[in-house]
Amino acid sequence: MSNRLKIFTVAGVILTAQIFYFSDYLLPIHWGQIKVSGMACTCPDEKVVNGSLYLKSITPDSLAKFDLSYSEIYVTKALTSTLDPMGTDLYMIEGQIIGKNRVSPTDPWHPVVLVTNWREVDLLKDWAVKALFGLQLFLLMVITSKSVLKE
Numbered sequence: 001m002s003n004r005l006k007i008f009t010v011a012g013v014i015l016t017a018q019i020f021y022f023s024d025y026l027l028p029i030h031w032g033q034i035k036v037s038g039m040a041c042t043c044p045d046e047k048v049v050n051g052s053l054y055l056k057s058i059t060p061d062s063l064a065k066f067d068l069s070y071s072e073i074y075v076t077k078a079l080t081s082t083l084d085p086m087g088t089d090l091y092m093i094e095g096q097i098i099g100k101n102r103v104s105p106t107d108p109w110h111p112v113v114l115v116t117n118w119r120e121v122d123l124l125k126d127w128a129v130k131a132l133f134g135l136q137l138f139l140l141m142v143i144t145s146k147s148v149l150k151e
Contacts, residue, residue: 044072090121
């Protein structure tokens with residue numbers, strides 16, 4: 001086994017394990033969960049950061065005929081924590097669509113989500129995981145280029 005193959009094998013296993021372990025922070029697609037950010041206004045309650053495709057897939061047929069906008073949602077439970085009383089941080093929620101609502105007759109329809117489970121996303125951990133993963137990818141490229149130059 002060549003040195004380069006060993007490096008790719010070990011790095012591939014480590015990076016793949018990290019992608020699965022930190023999937024809430026690294027993957028743009030969350031199946032079964034929606035990543036939302038709160039909005040402190042009279043508009044819909046939450047802005048969908050990731051998970052609009054999942055929302056479209058769980059929309060009941062009775063609501064699918066409406067032109068719903070999945071960029072923002074209404075929720076049945078206020079998402080707040082002691083550090084975020086306004087609920088504007090990032091949250092991961094699970095639930096199902098139970099209806100539709102809009103602010104005024106000229107605004108688009110937004111889904112109403114019955115929240116069954118939710119948790120706050122740690123923003124410091126979010127950025128730290130992304131930065132460390134990017135650093136690891138950069139180091140892998142440097143090590144790989146040095147091993148190629150040696151051969």
